[in-house]
Amino acid sequence: MPYFDAASSAPLHPVARQALLAALDEGWADPGRLYREGRRARLLLDAAREAAAEAVGCRPDELVFTPSGTRAVHTGVAGALAGRRRAGRRLVVSAVEHSSVLHAAAAHEADGGTVTEVPVDRAGRVAPEAYAAALRDDTALACLQSANHEVGTEQPVAEVAAACREAGVPLLVDAAQSLAWGPVAGDWSLVTASAHKWGGPAGVGLLAVRKGVRFAPQGPADERESGRAGGFENIPAIVAAAASLRAVRAEAAAEAGRLRELVERIRVRVPELVPDVEVAGDPVRRLPHLVTFSCLYVDGEALLHELDREGFSVSSGSSCTSSTLTPSHVLRAMGVLSEGNVRVSLPPGTAEADVDRFLQVLPGAVAGVRERLGAPAPAAAGGGEASLVVDAVGRRCPIPVIELAKVFGDVPLGGTVTVLADDEAARLDIPAWCQMRGQEYVGERPADRGTAYLVRRTS
Amino acid sequence: MPYFDAASSAPLHPVARQALLAALDEGWADPGRLYREGRRARLLLDAAREAAAEAVGCRPDELVFTPSGTRAVHTGVAGALAGRRRAGRRLVVSAVEHSSVLHAAAAHEADGGTVTEVPVDRAGRVAPEAYAAALRDDTALACLQSANHEVGTEQPVAEVAAACREAGVPLLVDAAQSLAWGPVAGDWSLVTASAHKWGGPAGVGLLAVRKGVRFAPQGPADERESGRAGGFENIPAIVAAAASLRAVRAEAAAEAGRLRELVERIRVRVPELVPDVEVAGDPVRRLPHLVTFSCLYVDGEALLHELDREGFSVSSGSSCTSSTLTPSHVLRAMGVLSEGNVRVSLPPGTAEADVDRFLQVLPGAVAGVRERLGAPAPAAAGGGEASLVVDAVGRRCPIPVIELAKVFGDVPLGGTVTVLADDEAARLDIPAWCQMRGQEYVGERPADRGTAYLVRRTS
Known part of the structure; x- marks a missing residue:
């Protein structure tokens, strides 16, 4: 295990x-x-x-x-x-x-x-x-x-x-x-x-x-x-x-080299195997044994449970896995996506086969969580209203981003979507989604209920 | 051991x-x-x-x-x-x-x-x-x-x-x-x-x-x-x-009873076997496994070494065994003798034979330390000067008390001995010696060098 x-x-x-x-x-x-x-x-x-x-x-x-x-x-x-x-x-x-x-x-x-x-x-x-x-x-x-x-x-x-x-x-x-x-x-x-x-x-x-x-x-x-x-x-x-x-320390040089390659394999393969993933952290100047990535439209805790059922013990900086329901201060300071976050840190002696099995299991685990959450399929060209409002107040990460993505295809180029949300993770994840999707994040302002996040469609 | x-x-x-x-x-x-x-x-x-x-x-x-x-x-x-x-x-x-x-x-x-x-x-x-x-x-x-x-x-x-x-x-x-x-x-x-x-x-x-x-x-x-x-x-x-x-806890009742008796044996036998000993602490309302006694004219650290050589590990509240060279604050608060102090605390399972061997070894260990320090024999009736001064400045416990005892027989009834000392333990041990010996402790006053402790011969 x-x-x-x-x-x-x-x-x-x-x-x-x-x-x-x-x-x-x-x-x-x-x-x-x-x-x-x-x-x-x-x-x-x-x-x-x-x-x-x-x-x-x-x-x-x-x-x-x-x-x-x-x-x-x-x-x-x-x-x-x-x-x-x-x-x-x-x-x-x-x-x-x-x-x-x-x-x-x-x-x-x-x-x-x-x-x-x-x-x-x-x-x-x-x-x-x-x-x-x-x-x-x-x-x-x-x-x-x-x-x-x-x-x-x-x-x-x-x-x-x-x-x-x-x-x-x-x-x-x-x-x-x-x-x-x-x-x-x-x-x-x-x-x-x-x-x-x-x-x-x-x-x-x-x-x-x-x-x-x-x-x-x-x-x-x-x-x-x-x-x-x-x-x-x-x-x-x-x-x-x-x-x-x-x-x-006696084993450090050899083990660091070995784990560095296994982590590199995860860094390269995960974005190939799983759509809408962001790998975080410096790709070169890094610890040999540790890698973190975040998956759009995924509930971190649900993904951890899924991976635990498959026998993999990993941790997460997603808000849903913290006692305070806020995303990790590290991901926040970096300004990267926090939803569906997974940290993999390999202990010395980790077998190559286990890393490969992790890569086999991960895509299905992510897809399963996305499906249960009703995550959107890739957006088609929209021709609808120029300005939409999505009310996600009271809903937790990753739902506000999922709701945004669901309707985004409905607005035309130049149109906007306003997401109303009161979950702390939205502040980090909506801009991160825009960056990953190449859309414009206009900004946030206080709303009657929660905060209003404004996104403009540019592609 | x-x-x-x-x-x-x-x-x-x-x-x-x-x-x-x-x-x-x-x-x-x-x-x-x-x-x-x-x-x-x-x-x-x-x-x-x-x-x-x-x-x-x-x-x-x-x-x-x-x-x-x-x-x-x-x-x-x-x-x-x-x-x-x-x-x-x-x-x-x-x-x-x-x-x-x-x-x-x-x-x-x-x-x-x-x-x-x-x-x-x-x-x-x-x-x-x-x-x-x-x-x-x-x-x-x-x-x-x-x-x-x-x-x-x-x-x-x-x-x-x-x-x-x-x-x-x-x-x-x-x-x-x-x-x-x-x-x-x-x-x-x-x-x-x-x-x-x-x-x-x-x-x-x-x-x-x-x-x-x-x-x-x-x-x-x-x-x-x-x-x-x-x-x-x-x-x-x-x-x-x-x-x-x-x-x-499962063994506590039986073991407490057994150790209480072994400690009682030490409490009773030590003053019988070793002259000039004071046993400290409440004889009845006490922990079952712990007893402390102090030996006049004895250097606590030397006694611990002596007992360690014989295979017994005990501790001490004497000033010479502390990093600050002051007697234990507990003995000080009680106002009891601190020199030659030994604490015996028996772990569960202590064998009766070991306690008996301790009682066999202790008198020789104390006598050896006393002999090396030149401790006095019991005082004879004195007929000398009415007032003597002993200079023990710069000397550590138990020397000031030993010097006091050495000359005490030389003063007549009603006469006094003044001990000059700058060791902290003297403040506790000179009054304690007076109490054990039935002599009058008059008091202390600052002296040019150290403190002057005044003792009057009353028996």
Whole structure:
């Protein structure tokens, strides 16, 4: 049963399992104690720290283990901001950071700080010049992911790190998606990561803070992990995390090459096999194992269920699959279609045959969902009214776009369709539909009920 | 090799190990995902929550899993204080809480809040009336441990909970040391605990918040664990924690009875076998498995090393074993001797023969340390000068007390000895020596070098 959601959580690596088992017997005691069980635990912890630091590319005393990647980000952002309080209270982030970074930014804003969001292009990438321009005298900290978790686009971390160094601003790099493949490039100040993304166990994050970076841990004091990650150390999991990081790194070059080709196959074949699909993210500067595409006129959750029934586990950034019923902030920032969104992220060892079977299954799954939703056939030349209004208020993604497409063939060239909708996804998906179809998106305005989106037929 | 420091961390329970292994294969995926691996993880998490809630005595939706007991306390204190901000900013704690509670209190004070510390008696117990008197209109939260982690004394939690309920103040009970033995008594509002104290794995704490208790999680938002414990859920460890809590509870009544007798044996025999020993804590209202005693004229760290060489792992609240070189705040609040302090906490299954061997080894270990430190023989009748000064500035515990005892026989009845010392432990241990010896402790005053402690010979 192929699991294609490694970007959420990777299955436990066999080396992690083995190391965890061994460390359960040797590493359960308090490493702060002087008796033999404590000394044994301390030795394991020290060895794990050395191994992890080597993989990160830092000194062991620059690295602490946190209870999760989220915790590493929250601790890192809060500590670096507080350490640079004198410089100012501005935090710079990219618009497509992981929610843990954006939530830390929101908390900073709620506490009176300022947040500047650097936009991305349609591939999800920040421009180094735009990032550099956002750095100001009062900037306390900058954050940039090494690669995006939803679309796989690699960010220009080394260039941005150089700009930050020039401006005297520390850069925190969230390397959660990339650390399995290699160390973070460039002159970073802080790095965060999460073990269960590389096949380590849950319960372990990494926070590396370069010597010389001002850092003031927030919250109640605790002497463990250099005062940067309170609570009893989870040594068996830490040992397993470090061992599996070494193991995946040893296989990284070969596995990256293999998965890159499988992902390339998906990137090329999906638009050939499925009509009205948009593949998102940078085609070249990307993670080797991850690809995202969106299907017009498709309900993301229904498609996920369909694929799950066929044995494929994937995730989605569509609004219908989120608890807030809004499309993924990443797709929104990129301005790409969000309906029928599917993220495929291949764990190491993924079989070629499973990818091929996915490509066999996908067209039928998409067609089935479209049929049940009453998605339109390709539009014929219209000769009807010059201006139509479609009322999709109260209807959820992808229905507003389906209703638009259904009537679009009825208006003549130069005619318009107004879609009334109150679903958040419409704001992203109606312009995206226009771009995919080569039609003109005129704009939106508030309506009595919901929002009115205006589209003009140009072809 | 007997490990007698269960209060720091208990060896992994066999049931925890088994459950962890099974859950590693079934519980590594994201429980927020809809595909089969996610659904399996969710089922495991839900089942673990139900089992843990039953053991705590709350509803499953009142309980969240945190990455550690420390984290449960920090989150619980901060969330409850923020939820009651309108009532006021006063936090009431006992003087002998775990450092995680006191550190949370210090953070609250640093943030502009107020902290009231309720003192304890010589047995380490708060008086319910004194606790009730500390509750005021502006009290936002009260904290009381179920039982003390250093001396084992049980606190009057049910009475204090009733007083809190009467005053309309929520009570947070840190049950880290007692949850293995049974649920918390009385009408509490919040309970915290830590799995590795009951033989569960590291990386799991519990936070229960009764419905109706105002609670506002602090820090960056995160949707996991009802928004109360951010970061990817550590499901294998959570499953193991819940399973082992059930298992230790099933054995609790029988094992408590057995360990209570072994501890009683230590309480009775140690003062018979070792001269100049003070056993701390309530002899009856106490944890079944824990006992603490202090030995005059003994360096705690040296004694721990001695016992470790003999194969016994114990801990100590003596100043020389702490990173800050101050005696444990618990012993200080109780006003008992801190030098040569040893805490014995027996894990479930401790063999009677091991306890007996400990009692055989201890007298020689103490005598060896005393001999190396040049501890005095019992004092003879003195006829020398009426007033002596001992200069122990720059010398660490237990040297100031040893120097006092060495010359004490030289002064006549009614005469005095002044000890000059700058070691923090002297402030606790010189009065404690006077109490044990039946001599009069007159008081302390600042001296040119360190502090002058005045003792009068009365017998």
